[in-house]
Amino acid sequence: xxxxxxxxxxxxxxxxxxxxxxxxxxxxxxxxxxxxxxxxxxxxxxxxxxxxxxxxxxxxxxxxxxxxxxxxxxxxxxxxxxxxxxxxxxxxxxxxxxxxxxxxxxxxxxxxx
Amino acid sequence: xxxxxxxxxxxxxxxxxxxxxxxxxxxxxxxxxxxxxxxxxxxxxxxxxxxxxxxxxxxxxxxxxxxxxxxxxxxxxxxxxxxxxxxxxxxxxxxxxxxxxxxxxxxxxxxxx
Numbered sequence: 171x172x173x174x175x176x177x178x179x180x181x182x183x184x185x186x187x188x189x190x191x192x193x194x195x196x197x198x199x200x201x202x203x204x205x206x207x208x209x210x211x212x213x214x215x216x217x218x219x220x221x222x223x224x225x226x227x228x229x230x231x232x233x234x235x236x237x238x239x240x241x242x243x244x245x246x247x248x249x250x251x252x253x254x255x256x257x258x259x260x261x262x263x264x265x266x267x268x269x270x271x272x273x274x275x276x277x278x279x280x281x282x283x
Numbered sequence: 284x285x286x287x288x289x290x291x292x293x294x295x296x297x298x299x300x301x302x303x304x305x306x307x308x309x310x311x312x313x314x315x316x317x318x319x320x321x322x323x324x325x326x327x328x329x330x331x332x333x334x335x336x337x338x339x340x341x342x343x344x345x346x347x348x349x350x351x352x353x354x355x356x357x358x359x360x361x362x363x364x365x366x367x368x369x370x371x372x373x374x375x376x377x378x379x380x381x382x383x384x385x386x387x388x389x390x391x392x393x394x395x396x
Contacts, residue, residue: 212386261326
C-alpha cells in the first residue's frame with residue numbers, strides 16, 4: 171500500500187477563495203482523521219470519521235470548514251471562504267481501529283494570501 | 284510538516300549518546316499511547332506504542348516507559364544517530380474520548396555529529 175495520499179502537496183490561494191484538500195486513506199482502515207498543524211497551536215484534530223461517518227467535528231474551527239467522506243477511499247476538507255489565518259499544514263491520517271497507530275500522509279501546506 | 288511551537292523544547296545530544304524525551308499526559312483515562320517522529324517536510328511517523336496495561340515496551344533502539352502514577356511517558360533512543368534529528372510527539376488516546384488521538388506539543392531532538 172502506498173500509504174495515506176494527500177493532494178495537493180502545496181496550495182497557495184487568495185483570501186476568500188474556496189480550497190479543497192483531498193485524502194485517500196490506507197485501504198481497509200476504518201478511521202480517518204484530519205489534523206491541522208501550526209507553529210502556534212501544534213497538531214490539532216479537526217474531525218474524524220469511522221466507516222465514512224463523521225464522529226466528532228468539535229475541532230473544526232468554524233462553519234467555513236467542512237469535511238466529507240463519500241466513500242471508504244476518499245475524503246475532502248473544504249474551506250470556504252479561506253482566510254490568511256487558515257494557513258497551516260493539513261494532515262490526513264487513517265487507522266485500522268481505535269487502539270492502533272494512525273498513519274499520516276505527507277500533508278498539504280496551505281498558504282492563504 | 285513545519286516546525287511546531289515557537290517554544291519547542293529542544294534536546295541536543297551527541298551522536299552515539301542515548302536520548303531521553305519526556306512527555307506528561309493529562310488524562311488518567313488514556314489507555315493507549317504513541318510516540319511519533321516528524322522530520323522536516325514530512326508527516327508524523329509512528330515509532331512505538333504502548334498500552335496502559337504495560338509499563339515498558341522495547342523496539343529497535345527505542346524504549347517507551349509508562350508511569351501511570353504520575354502520568355508520564357518517556358522515549359529512550361539508544362546510540363542516537365544524526366537521522367534521529369526530528370520533532371518527537373507523544374500522543375494519548377483516552378478511553379472516554381472515543382478515538383480522539385491527542386498530541387503533545389513536541390520536543391525537538393538535535394543530534395550533534
